[in-house]
Amino acid sequence: MRAIYLTEGGLEIREVEEPKPGYGEVVIKVNYALTDGTDLKTFLRGHPILKRGPFGHEYSGTVYELGEGVEGFQVGDEVFGVNTAPCFKCSSCMRGKFNLCENLKKNMVIGAYAEYLLIPAQVVKINLFKKPPELPFHVAPIIEPLSCVFHALEKVPLEDVENVLILGSGSISAMFSLVLSELGKEVLITGRSEEKMRTISENTKVKWVKFESLKGAFDLVIDTTANSNVAGMGLKFVNKGGYMLMFAGFREGEEIKIEQPRIHYSEIQILTSFHHTPQSVRKAYTFLLKNYRSLEFLISGFYTLENINKAFENMAKGLGFKYAITP
Ligand SMILES: [Zn+2]
Numbered sequence: 259m260r261a262i263y264l265t266e267g268g269l270e271i272r273e274v275e276e277p278k279p280g281y282g283e284v285v286i287k288v289n290y291a292l293t294d295g296t297d298l299k300t301f302l303r304g305h306p307i308l309k310r311g312p313f314g315h316e317y318s319g320t321v322y323e324l325g326e327g328v329e330g331f332q333v334g335d336e337v338f339g340v341n342t343a344p345c346f347k348c349s350s351c352m353r354g355k356f357n358l359c360e361n362l363k364k365n366m367v368i369g370a371y372a373e374y375l376l377i378p379a380q381v382v383k384i385n386l387f388k389k390p391p392e393l394p395f396h397v398a399p400i401i402e403p404l405s406c407v408f409h410a411l412e413k414v415p416l417e418d419v420e421n422v423l424i425l426g427s428g429s430i431s432a433m434f435s436l437v438l439s440e441l442g443k444e445v446l447i448t449g450r451s452e453e454k455m456r457t458i459s460e461n462t463k464v465k466w467v468k469f470e471s472l473k474g475a476f477d478l479v480i481d482t483t484a485n486s487n488v489a490g491m492g493l494k495f496v497n498k499g500g501y502m503l504m505f506a507g508f509r510e511g512e513e514i515k516i517e518q519p520r521i522h523y524s525e526i527q528i529l530t531s532f533h534h535t536p537q538s539v540r541k542a543y544t545f546l547l548k549n550y551r552s553l554e555f556l557i558s559g560f561y562t563l564e565n566i567n568k569a570f571e572n573m574a575k576g577l578g579f580k581y582a583i584t585p
Pocket residue numbers: 344345346347348349350351358359360361362
């Protein structure tokens with residue numbers, strides 16, 4: 259089969275063997291894999307967890323082959339899901355920190371930019387779903403980043419929050435915008451791309467502002483940019499008693515400067531969130547089924563495996579939100 263590999267020299271299309279499902283595993287024929295900010299970061303500068311090799315982790319497809327012992331799926335089922343599942347046995351899982359499972363890497367879907375994709379047994383059991391017919395194949399993979407958004411919001415005491423500032427003009431910013439507006443919060447976004455902020459605003463009804471014109475104080479500021487300067491400046495806009503949520507992960511070793519008295523005397527809480535849990539995946543599933551039409555604008559274009567570099571070049575230039583890659 260054809261598959262995309264991330265190498266030191268960039269993305270390469272390779273002819274490799276089709277995956278074979280082991281016990282409890284499923285192989286799907288990929289319909290779409292979506293690009294995202296994590297893939298872009300890995301592509302541009304490497305990632306602390308994701309290494310070079312098979313690439314892509316947001317997927318939808320059709321069940322092609324079942325391993326022994328698989329329950330609940332049949333060949334031909336249309337499916338979508340997320341990229342990992344917790345083991346429920348390690349020390350993190352025992353503390354209920356399923357997003358921090360020590361065995362995430364062993365139960366990880368990787369290599370979605372390919373014709374066929376192996377879904378590990380634990381993901382089949384916990385985080386793979388039959389796709390309702392109305393949910394389009396190219397929108398379904400959004401369940402993964404959306405699960406991260408729902409996990410992040412579990413970290414914030416939302417009852418304390420009336421207004422929110424979101425730093426960044428990408429797809430994660432758009433997802434936070436939609437979810438938080440639905441929760442009745444007043445949302446403002448600010449980011450690099452005016453065009454993308456305008457698109458988000460037209461599609462989600464939230465307001466946007468240029469960073470230079472930003473003023474006021476916000477009960478919650480969310481950084482989706484992974485830029486330490488932007489995140490640092492965002493801190494200045496957190497209201498007394500408010501929260502700063504660092505959603506995006508910086509580059510390995512990168513630090514942020516914090517004016518301690520500013521956060522101490524205003525009792526500002528800095529929160530972080532990473533990845534998703536089975537609970538947040540289920541929240542995302544429900545939200546996606548209800549709101550997939552409002553999320554479809556995040557698919558900015560379609561490319562084949564052969565043309566995947568164009569999708570990443572666009573993203574590196576800040577053009578578009580997510581691209582759907584089809585084998
Ligand atoms: Zn675990």
